[in-house]
Amino acid sequence: MCNTVAVTRARWTTETTPLPPHALAWLSRRVGLGEPLPEVPVEAPAPALSADAFTALEAVCAVSVEPSDRLGRAGGLSYLDLLRHRGHGSLAVPDAVVLPASPAEVVEVLQVCVEHDIAVVPFGGGTSVVGGVEALRGSKSAVVALDLAGLEALVSLDPVSRVAVLQAGLTGPEAERLLGEHGFTLGHVPQSFERATIGGFAATRSAGQASSGYGRFEDLVESVRVATPVGEWVVGAAPASAAGPDLKQLVLGSEGLFGVITEVSVRVRPKPYGSRYEGFVVDGWEAGVELVRTLAQDGALADVTRLSDVDETEVALALAGPRADVVRKYLRLRGVRQPCLVILGWECRSRSATMSSLSGKKVVRLGRAMGASWLHGRFNGPRQRDALLDAGVCVETLETATRWSGVSQMRDAVRAALVAELGSPVVMCHISHAYETGASLYFTVLVPRDLADPVGQWERAKVAASGAISRLGTITHHHAVGRDHLPWLEGEIGTIGVDVLRAVKARLDPTGILNPGKLV
Numbered sequence: 001m002c003n004t005v006a007v008t009r010a011r012w013t014t015e016t017t018p019l020p021p022h023a024l025a026w027l028s029r030r031v032g033l034g035e036p037l038p039e040v041p042v043e044a045p046a047p048a049l050s051a052d053a054f055t056a057l058e059a060v061c062a063v064s065v066e067p068s069d070r071l072g073r074a075g076g077l078s079y080l081d082l083l084r085h086r087g088h089g090s091l092a093v094p095d096a097v098v099l100p101a102s103p104a105e106v107v108e109v110l111q112v113c114v115e116h117d118i119a120v121v122p123f124g125g126g127t128s129v130v131g132g133v134e135a136l137r138g139s140k141s142a143v144v145a146l147d148l149a150g151l152e153a154l155v156s157l158d159p160v161s162r163v164a165v166l167q168a169g170l171t172g173p174e175a176e177r178l179l180g181e182h183g184f185t186l187g188h189v190p191q192s193f194e195r196a197t198i199g200g201f202a203a204t205r206s207a208g209q210a211s212s213g214y215g216r217f218e219d220l221v222e223s224v225r226v227a228t229p230v231g232e233w234v235v236g237a238a239p240a241s242a243a244g245p246d247l248k249q250l251v252l253g254s255e256g257l258f259g260v261i262t263e264v265s266v267r268v269r270p271k272p273y274g275s276r277y278e279g280f281v282v283d284g285w286e287a288g289v290e291l292v293r294t295l296a297q298d299g300a301l302a303d304v305t306r307l308s309d310v311d312e313t314e315v316a317l318a319l320a321g322p323r324a325d326v327v328r329k330y331l332r333l334r335g336v337r338q339p340c341l342v343i344l345g346w347e348c349r350s351r352s353a354t355m356s357s358l359s360g361k362k363v364v365r366l367g368r369a370m371g372a373s374w375l376h377g378r379f380n381g382p383r384q385r386d387a388l389l390d391a392g393v394c395v396e397t398l399e400t401a402t403r404w405s406g407v408s409q410m411r412d413a414v415r416a417a418l419v420a421e422l423g424s425p426v427v428m429c430h431i432s433h434a435y436e437t438g439a440s441l442y443f444t445v446l447v448p449r450d451l452a453d454p455v456g457q458w459e460r461a462k463v464a465a466s467g468a469i470s471r472l473g474t475i476t477h478h479h480a481v482g483r484d485h486l487p488w489l490e491g492e493i494g495t496i497g498v499d500v501l502r503a504v505k506a507r508l509d510p511t512g513i514l515n516p517g518k519l520v
């Protein structure tokens with residue numbers, strides 16, 4: 001058995017929180033409920049790791065070939081991953097799970113894997129939704145999941161410079177707990193916070209919900225320690241540098257292809273004394289986009305700045321139950337016809353800058369209760385997804401970023417592609433990360449599951465939506481490339497870009513053991 005917690009795959013948590021009756025009633029009215037999917041038990045095939053390789057790995061660190069440990073690291077947490085773990089679609093299962101407990105052990109594991117020609121999939125929290133941790137073996141005869149859970153220390157903290165060195169396997173909550181003991185915070189809180197890790201954030205260039213205040217994860221990184229098949233590499237030494245191109249940026253977003261990140265040196269901030277979240281409503285999507293753009297270009301964004309479109313606002317109100325009737329009535333009285341919810345949250349940024357930029361704009365204030373309710377439920381998405389899957393609903397998300405001038409065109413194009421493929425899905429959209437020149441768009445899709453072909457239903461929709469996304473913006477703002485976005489990468493970075501990535505990989509991983517089939 002592995003010396004770490006069991007990793008659940010088919011669900012976010014082991015205890016599913018059922019949807020309340022009013023939410024189920026709304027779902028069956030607006031989306032329609034599909035038949036519950038029969039769960040087919042999934043079995044791990046016999047491990048293909050040779051006895052010699054097993055012995056060599058075991059001489060370095062803990063290794064497990066237990067079926068439950070291997071199934072627990074088989075793939076990420078996309079809708080298709082969840083279907084695979086419920087017995088629909090084919091599941092790639094690693095032959096073993098290796099659990100190094102120090103950066104030195106990670107280097108040694110890689111050496112063994114080079115010698116025995118074994119593919120290695122770095123595995124953090126396993127929350128990838130783009131096939132990033134799929135246990136593909138490429139041309140190798142075996143594949144291991146290299147679980148970073150044993151690298152869980154706060155290595156050092158320089159309170160004067162406000163820099164902390166965190167090991168890669170720390171989860172979001174653990175990292176915050178350790179920093180909190182010294183009065184600091186990282187402030188990086190993606191929706192996958194509870195399970196995702198520091199190494200995973202760095203390897204995918206993750207964006208947290210408060211990215212407008214604290215920055216994206218790559219903005220927080222000062223240096224990275226990486227174990228590669230050709231030795232250890234420490235990149236980044238100073239708060240700023242002109243010593244050639246920023247090589248650290250080659251490691252950030254490298255999705256486990258260039259090396260295994262073992263430690264990350266990050267900028268931290270004093271823990272805020274308090275935070276304040278508020279809800280607002282604007283009349284219509286265009287007015288909301290204009291408002292968020294103004295805040296971004298005035299330098300007045302709140303740490304969390306989030307605009308929901310009409311559909312997402314309707315769903316948020318529907319799920320809130322009878323309380324929402326009062327809000328709807330109030331908004332009608334205020335003459336709002338197309339309510340779009342705006343959540344603003346301040347932790348480290350100045351509220352007064354935001355409020356003065358908002359002054360004179362047509363915005364209805366819903367107050368702190370609405371903001372607090374969003375904050376309270378900010379991690380509910382994955383749990384609700386479990387419940388939706390159980391209720392026969394296909395539920396998945398897509399994301400991108402584009403310039404302000406193209407934001408609404410992007411929203412319309414993605415929606416049209418999804419409608420053309422899925423019939424009449426509910427498509428919700430929000431902006432959750434805003435920049436001076438543009439914003440990210442995040443889509444959530446709900447449609448009754450096609451019981452005859454649940455996998456194909458979403459695969460076709462994803463291809464259609466990704467085609468629209470790639471024509472108008474980036475194929476991914478924060479979920480990364482993995483396996484699922486790979487077909488669109490060359491269109492975005494060009495043939496030369498792909499060749500550059502391949503050349504870097506050839507230097508750092510000459511025999512190609514690291515994470516085959518992803519990114520390039």
Ligand SMILES: Cc1cc2nc3c(=O)[nH]c(=O)nc-3n(C[C@H](O)[C@H](O)[C@H](O)COP(=O)(O)OP(=O)(O)OC[C@H]3O[C@@H](n4cnc5c(N)ncnc54)[C@H](O)[C@@H]3O)c2cc1C
Binds near residue numbers: 198199200256
């Ligand atoms: C419900 C849900 C909500 C999400 N919300 C957000 C969000 O708000 N913002 C966001 O940015 N993302 C979000 N994601 C996507 C995902 O959580 C992020 O990509 C996250 O950064 C992955 O971290 P992880 O530790 O789980 O990495 P994993 O899923 O384990 O791995 C992701 C990729 O990084 C590689 N990798 C992992 N650790 C290392 C390492 N130490 N060294 C080298 N390579 C490594 C893996 O091989 C893989 O290619 C969400 C996912 C889910 C399921």
